[in-house]
Amino acid sequence: MRVVHLTLLALVMATGSRPAVAGAQSHSERQVLLQPVHYDLDLRLDYEAEQLFARVRLTVRNASEQPTPELPLLLYRLMHVTSLTDEQGNALPFTQRVLTYEDWAKFQANYVEVTLPEPLAPGEEATVTLEYEGHLLGYTETGMLYTKDRIDPAFTIIRMDVNAYPRIGYPSIMANRAAGLPDYTFRAAVTVPESLQVANLHRLVERSAAEGTATYVYESLEPSWRMDFAIAKYEVLEEQGLTLFYFPEDAAGAARVMDAFAASMELYTEWFGPLRRQGRFTVIEIPDGWGSQADATGAIQAAAAFQDARASREAYHESSHFWNVGSKDTYFSRWDEGLASFLEYLTLDHLEGDSVLAPRMEQRLEWVRTRFESQQLWRETPMIRYQEVNITGLSYTVGSLMFNVLYDVVGQERFNRIIGGFYQTYADQGATTDEFVAYAKGVGGGDLDALFQDWLYTTRWYDYVSAGEAMDELAARYR
Ligand SMILES: [Zn+2]
Structure with missing residues (x-):
């Protein structure tokens, strides 16, 4: 859930350098x-x-x-x-x-x-x-x-x-x-x-x-x-672990976010079982152009994002995180972000009758084909090692593709038993990625050993994607 948006700061930091002061030890x-x-x-x-x-x-x-x-x-x-x-x-x-x-x-x-x-x-x-x-x-x-x-x-x-x-x-x-x-x-x-x-x-x-x-x-x-600390004439909404600080003129957007959050909470409870403890998430609206920020406990969001339809998808993403299990990995690749990124689109299709998931995932496959070519580190690092080499940002994309493949292979019912069962079993004590994989294989359906080997522990998935395989062809490998 922890996303560090340092882009602006890092950009500025990267510009303008001057030789260190000679003589006494410089700062x-x-x-x-x-x-x-x-x-x-x-x-x-x-x-x-x-x-x-x-x-x-x-x-x-x-x-x-x-x-x-x-x-x-x-x-x-x-x-x-x-x-x-x-x-x-x-x-x-x-x-x-x-x-x-x-x-x-x-x-x-x-x-x-x-x-x-x-x-x-x-x-x-x-x-x-x-x-x-x-x-x-x-x-x-x-x-x-x-x-x-x-x-x-x-x-x-x-x-x-x-x-x-x-x-x-x-x-x-x-x-x-x-x-x-x-x-x-x-x-x-x-x-x-x-x-x-x-x-x-x-x-x-x-x-x-x-x-x-x-x-x-x-x-x-x-x-x-x-x-x-954001200070303004805020209005506040609070329900089911979500707290929303919003500007009075954006009341309609706030109500939409709240409804989206509540609807997805209901859906995930049905899919993955009841929460073992209430999660908490806070969203604070700020004016446009002041720099959005996300942290483990919430997000600071520019007004524009709050007002448009994207806001409900972000609500689906965040509420799904409540069903995550704390990681016990020494290096955690953040595949839970891939799961949340997949679920936000799956939920959008479910709740809003859209068909956004399939084209979005094909777009991501295309993104991989064009962007990975010039990135040797991305091509050669299996997802399990993303944190070791500091590229967990990729877990959103590659992780969402892996979970889409898993979903297509095992179907909604088994997918719910994998994600929900893993949560219900490990929520209190946490788990490693290997324990997740073992749990998923235990629930079964398809050749999950090959799936996780290809997508998580090696970069074989990239060979298939770069060869032009679409989502249904990727899933067919593990049925
Ligand atoms: Zn997230």
Whole structure:
């Protein structure tokens, strides 16, 4: 369910580089040794002053092999730290300077360097408390055109893309990229005027109102690599594990998404049996051009996607994920995305009387024929190894083709017993891909051993597809 849409950010990051500063060790040469573990955030938005006032208790861990006293932080360029203390409330020495990224000449950030009272040993954790405040006026000048972030009653978003909360790192894309995007947990209290609503993809634990303001407290449902708080005059719909934050003018689209979600939940319950525990998924509508985002617990979606017919198909996709089994693979290829990508079209045909699945899958076969030719890694990597070589994006396409073949071979009834039975058997403890394959073969129908060998464990499927075989010819191989 976790899709990381880093395209925009990555695109911008890839452009514009400059040689590292000579002499003293540049930021690009440094290694980010600490990782975030937990954020405890208190945020107050002042719409008249267009300012943000924040207090964050940040717990970090030394994920490296060497001790370090240095905690490097990045904050939005117009925000500054007013206080920095340790857990006992003692002031910690720190410096802050607005710097230009060494390898991104248009990107400036307030670089805050904190010195911990003593070096943090490998594996150890420390907690610091920062108070900071300032303005938020986006980063569009860097080329990240979607970062129009500002404190505006019409729409405000607080997110990591602009360092609206401190992020561990150096003013260097290279150094930060090497550190990856580690997951952390959070609790955040966001205070806004009472007329506005704060939306987040995790769990709302409390809303309190006082003197014309409202405070929303959110807690992470599971660790994530980002926190997003979208603030607007939202309307909210909540049903069967789906929470929808939408703009009042898009009420019709929201109702359609809700209906689509409910209808697919009913269909999957019929096909795969009852859910063993209620899944949760949140969708937050944002204006067009602000950058959509998806995470394990939900999606932040541009208004356009919300208003058109695609929205119901996405609802089918997301609700189907509730019937997934947690992976116990060391490297998980994300074939569950292939299953969801297949089910969204199958469900569309079922519920809306369309015949979209068959032409869509033929299109995907054609896509494979044209796109794989120049991609040696794609051609030579079996799906089971997609994560090892970092191409899990392909699991949507290749996985959906594999599940379509499986469906055509075994038929709806056996397909339901494979997917539903596997879920009912393994939902509580999780399973490996090998266990899934063994389960499917146990339910049987057709030559499933050859099917999984060809599609999952080898790239033989590609030979058949590139030779021009259509879906019915592919399925005929395993009947
Ligand atoms: Zn998905």
